[in-house]
Amino acid sequence: MRTETDDPADTSASTETSRRPPRRTRKRIATLDVIRGIALCGIMIVNLPPLFSLSSLDASGAVEPFYAFEQDFVQNRFFPIFSLLFGIGFGIMWNSAAARSARPRLALLRRFAFLGVLGVLHSFLQPGEALLPYAIVAIVVLLPSTWIPARALAATTSGLGALLLAAGVWQGGGIAVIPGLFLLGFAIGHTDFVPRALRHPVWLALTAVVSAGISVLGFALTDFNARQLHVELSAGLGITMALCLVTIVMLLMLTPVRVLLQAVFAPLGRMALSNYLGATLLIVAAKAIEPDLGQFDDHGGYLAGLVICAGIIVIQVIISALWLRFFGQGPLERLWRLVTWGRTGQRS
Template sequence: MRRLPSLDILRGFALCGILFANAPAILRLDPIRDDAVDPVLRWLEFGVYHRFFPLFSLLFGIGFALMWRSARERARSPRVVMLRRVLAIGALGAVHQLLQPGEALLPYAIVALALLLPATFLPDRWAAPVTGALGAMLTVAAAFAANGLLLVPGLFLLGFAAGSAGLPQRLEVGDKRVVMFVLLGLVPAAVAALIWQAADAEAGVIAGLVMAAVYGCVVLLAVCTRPDSAVGRVLTALGRTALTNYLTATGIIIAARFFATPLGIEPTAPGAWGRTLALCVLILAAQAAVSLWWLGRFAQGPVEWLLRRVSWAGMSVSAPTVPTVPVDAAATATASTTASPQVAFGANARPTVSTVRAVPVTPDSGANDGRAERYSR
């Protein structure tokens, strides 16, 4: 099963947005300046918050389904492989909580244990319809309850249904005009949702879902049709190393706290919000450069490699192992893990005057296809 470039590109795109959502929360920026809400926060409310974690959650469900299919083909105990992966993600999340309380790797693992692992017991012909229907009901209920965190179970199941039905593979080779028609239908819905959010902050979760769908369609049309473009290569690299980049970004931002005064990002400093966004741009640029360099030498990011080793350690394989993807072919055969995360990157701790509860986000820690890849030169 070949890697799917569109999944990595979407994950890399979501990773970029999640950093902008989480950085102000990690730095504990004050949302009020001169008795008014900082205009940068307003931009984040309408362009970033609740817009990217739905993509991560959906991708996590898709990645879980694709890895489950691969584990069934290769391992004599496929559920043990999936259980190890989920527990490893939970362990990473527990450690990450020490640096960023409210992060989502741990919640992702809990939801995966409660819903995705049991879903693997469904007969093949019922897996997609049952998880799809349940996921849709849970997602709608969470959206109207204005609780972003509750979106995760439904989106996980919707992603699992899509992966079980083979929709990512069909979209990869199918006619992108379908995506264009979907986008045309979403644009008026997005305009209406943004107007609704402007009048009622609790509509932010619904607006976020609609905007996430718009963002996804735009990326599929503008970038995924040309994965070898400069933007496509950068987003692919970020997506393939999403879990590594998510964790390291937290460390970088926490380290920046020690230089908050010279950087001008103290919680109450004038212009702190704008400089924080500039810091995020620099972090993403550095991560893109390092990811491209790393993937030119290794098949996976270091944390992704560790996660795979833990998942497959000691597993007896019932089918021939798929050969390692050559490094020089990685650009044309890509796909990977998490997150959000929201569930994901601690956005639930972000400072805001909105009544909507923000949700942390993490990169999908699953795999696009479950292929075994070596972490070697």
């Protein structure tokens, strides 16, 4: 992977640059890209039913089985992963922020403001989009947390993050879990926890087993109606199932399966912002062509929706892999970096 260096043509900042600590070369963590790509696929499945106005009931008035499956195994399962990864990315970025800008907090404020603008525009196509809430929480929660003394940063953000996550689960999940997961992710990214965790597969396996056991127990002791009525149950199971999935993927990335996972999902994850917005555009285009998916199957259009999602994923995997081969970064990712750091933050 190419290293990030200052632009030698930017002589106006040469004095400030010379005073900054040398920038550490950061290698991408392929496991995070893979997990992010998988999370994007799940989020797409969550977003498709509301965009197509698919009903939760079948013709007889009973709960549509595909809807029930989506609620139990997709809704509130992938969004927490994506939120945690956002915090991890911020933590990793903060470790080198002072070397990339003389005023790193201002640079990150620009970063989040740009994300908020994208969120506002995106909301016209997808009212339940996540970028605007992410931007707001990042500005209100993540940026102020950077003033915590470095010695106490990890302990403080992880402790406060755990409390806020518990509160978010109690409120039913959704955007309520963002602050807690952002802070937990900040602590994980700041301490380089992910690379260290990958060196301890036994602990990863134990975490996967425990989280899977809690999830299975939760389903065994409740039924679908109870999980829908008591949203905190569904939100809590979403966290444990998300943790189980993350640890399983991390373990698989230590096996020969890594090659396949990295080839399919890493390009999606590396272009997460471009693909997240691109998926909405493709879904909206599909809706414009055929707004009624219910005519294609006997499951209220959910099966046709899954086919559409699979098609979009294949398209984005191919386009992302080709784009990264020639350009190294996604189009919106490159623009986002430019807005954040200016020319000195661009790849050489």
